[in-house]
Amino acid sequence: MPPLPFRYRLLRGVVRAIVRLFFSEVAVAGRSNVPTDRGGLLVAWHPNGLIDPALILATVPGRIVFGARDGLLRWPIVGPMMRGLGTVPIYRAVDQEGMSPEQRRAANEKSLGALADEIAGGSFSALFPEGVSHDQPHLAEIRSGAARLYLQARAQTPPGQPPPVILPVGLHYEDKDVFRTDVLVAYHPPLDLDALGIDPDANTRETAERLTEAIEDALERAVHPTASWELHALMHRARTLIAAEAAARRGERAAPETVLSRTTGFAQIWEGYRVRSETHPGKIAALREATTAYHESLRRLGLDDAALDHPPRLGSGVLVVGALLQALAVLLLLPPLLVVGFVVNAPPYWLLKPLARLAAKAEKDAATVKIFGGLVLFPLAWITAGVLAARGVVRLGDSLPGLPEVPVVVGLVTVLLSAIGGVAALFYSEIAIGAWRAVKVRVARWRYHHQLDDLRIRRADLHDRFLALAEGLRLPQSVVRGS
Structure with a gap:
């Protein structure tokens, strides 16, 4: 992996400080999947504007070069930082009224070649194959630019050097535009092109199309897309319901959630829903209706699943004394x-x-x-x-x-x-x-103590119905595939 220039390390440090201030927790999973003996192409979905590349830059080991629409490089603050990081301009038709299609195509071919050189030389590049940032809970149309870039980089890799890889990246936001919420960056294993039956040395249109389809399938599994935000929220409700009921049956408090545990639980619900929607559509529809009604009852009371069993801890005696001493220090100092x-x-x-x-x-x-x-x-x-x-x-x-x-x-x-x-x-x-x-x-x-027993009964019933449907399924035990 090429050494990192001082300016790059300095700017990356600034970006890291910014994202860690904005987000309460920036968790990373699967960092070991990023190889250190070769370059590669990171592909991710694009739900959060400039924050998406900032998170990848802040968490990926080694050097990474982005391609970005050329207008961003002219922005104040953002532009100088992007140029300092070596960002390569991409020219979009909607932004280039004064440039002919031939000129724009030639400029983009030059940019693609520059990115391919970086990858072939052992660095990483990152592209968002959707080509546009969006607010949908699912992928937009995947374009072929990422596949074409990889095939060109592979062709430019010197003989005897390990070939570059393609790594899908999952970006999972708790609430993407809210200050001090959590985010998880998940680096998945490289695509196994041999297992997919793709010959990357055959740099043809058909190969690019098949590789684009493989990238889309990998991102589907990395992102856990849903048809609507309503369904997305419902899956999270099912996740918290199951976790709270399981803890109650063990006689324990529900463990404090982290962005990693939330995303792993969501991945399990998503996979179960994906399979059982085809095999048991009637039972899935009934579960959706019952889960929605149960959580609406919780919402009206201002409670969550875990609060049905235990009130939130305000602290043990020792913690209370410590908190009082801390409060006294705060009041004085x-x-x-x-x-x-x-x-x-x-x-x-x-x-x-x-x-x-x-x-x-x-x-x-x-x-x-x-x-x-x-x-x-x-x-x-x-x-x-x-x-x-x-x-x-x-x-x-x-x-x-x-x-x-x-x-x-x-x-x-x-x-x-x-x-x-x-x-x-x-x-x-x-x-x-x-x-x-x-x-x-x-x-x-x-x-509302008189209503808690009824809600606990409903939660237990829903828990058992979910587990019955999950029986026989191989649900992911990690948010990163292959872990």
Whole structure:
């Protein structure tokens, strides 16, 4: 694998910091499937604009070169970063009114050759074969560009060097445009072209078509697509129902969810639904109706599946004492910092939501707008606070001549406290929101305790019906195929 240039490592570090600030958890599965002795082509679906390539860049080992529409390279902030990472421009007809089809075709052939050279030289490239980002819970039409790029890279690989591979990548967002939610990046094993009966050395139209079909099939299994968001949500409801009932029967609390456990559970439900929709369509339809009714009952009470058995933990005695001591320290030491953090950072934070609604053409662009808008608005807020603090010191010095004249120091300290206070306020707000939700669930359990037994009976019945349908199926035990 080629060594990483300093500029690349620096920019990748910046991207990693950005995505880890926006997302609460960035989990990675199957990183060992990415080979280190050769290059390859990563293929992924494209549900979240510029966030999709940012996540791949932040998590893939080694160097990766993207192809992107040329207009992005002219954007402020984004463009210089993309050029610094070696991004290759792709010219789309809709963006090139002044370019003839022949000129655009020649430019794209040159770009394709540059990407193929990178792959043949041992680097990785990434393409989104749908060709467009979207908000659907399923794949858009898969185009042949990824297959043609791979075949060209394979043909350009020097003799004696291991051939490049194609790796499907699953991008699984908890809530793709919501700040501080979770995301999973899953690297699946390389496509076995021999097993698929594809000869990659035969660089023909037929080979490209068959390889495109293989890529589409691999992405279907990596993405777990559904026909609608309603069905997608229903599968998650089935997953939580089964997990909560299984824990209750073991006499345990349901284990805290992670983005990896959520996605693995969803993959099992998806596979079972895919098979049984063909073999038992009537039972599947009845289960969909019953599961929807059960979760509607839970929603009206403000409860979730796990809350039927145990209220959320507010902490053991030792934890409570520790929390009280921590709260005392916070009251004595952190209020000024938290107040500064909230006052300075709240305006840009709340401004980003309406800004995303106005600037984003679709939901897929909202997270991108929030991230890059935040890169401008938050530092601007910190600098503004620093300037105001410095001016305040100057004016105060006019009234109190004995006061040290240190407006620059005060301004810089204010900028620093604004940034640190913003991070502190963010994490303490997450803790406060979690505690408030736990209190609400406890109150709901007390108010509606007479309905809990009926809901537990319905949950148990649904659990058994799901397991009966799953009997005999080989359900995935990992979100990454082959693990």
